[in-house]
Amino acid sequence: MDVLALIGRILFVLLFLGSGFAHIAQADAMSGYAASKGVPQAKLATVASGVLLVVGGLMVLLGVWMDLGALLLVLFLVPTAVLMHAFWKETDPQTKQLEMISFQKDVALAGGALLILALYAGYGEELGLTITGPLF
Template identity: 55%
Template sequence: MDAVVLIGRVLFSVLFLGSASGHFMNADAMAGYAKSQGVPSPKAGVLASGGLMALGALSVLLGIWADAGMLLLAIVLLPITFLMHAFWKESDPEAKQNQMVQFNKNLALIGAALMLFAFFAHTPELGLTITGPLFDRG
């Protein structure tokens, strides 16, 4: 089971590492979109969210307080989901559908990250991690 969990951690982390990379490599374009969505300090927001995603994903990937990494990813996704994918504000049907898909994807990722947070916090003998959980039941 340790190998299966490791594979899952790698696959889960790849999505966030890729997204974090995009936040840094395309910061100006992403900040422009964030500004169009009414995000205050859009460039700082893009860079901060990219940094937090990278930190959370590396925590999960390397198994350094993976529980805290999962919680961080859930927390980062929450405002992104509601600020950047507000499908209810769209009037164009195609744009509305696209934003709804992104909103629902993020909700599913938040749910998965919260479940995995609890899993890692309550499974100190998981193996194949560098540290145990930060939020253990002790």
């Protein structure tokens, strides 16, 4: 089961690590999109969210205070779902559908991160293949 948990963690964080590095490396392009959604200080928010994604993703991947890493991912995902993918504000049907899909993806990933937080906080080192035990 330890190897299975590790494989699950690897698959789970691939999205966050790729997206986090893109937020940092392509901050100018991505901050334009954030600004169009009304995010204040869009470039700073884009870079900060990229750092949050990378740090949270690495913590879950490596098993270093994995509960905190999962919480960091939730702190990114929930506001992003609401602020960046507000499908209820869209009038174009295709745009509305795309934003709803992105909103639901973020909410589902937040649920997965909360599940990781709960499992790791409850079972801790019994999940195996981690560097540290839970922080919380």
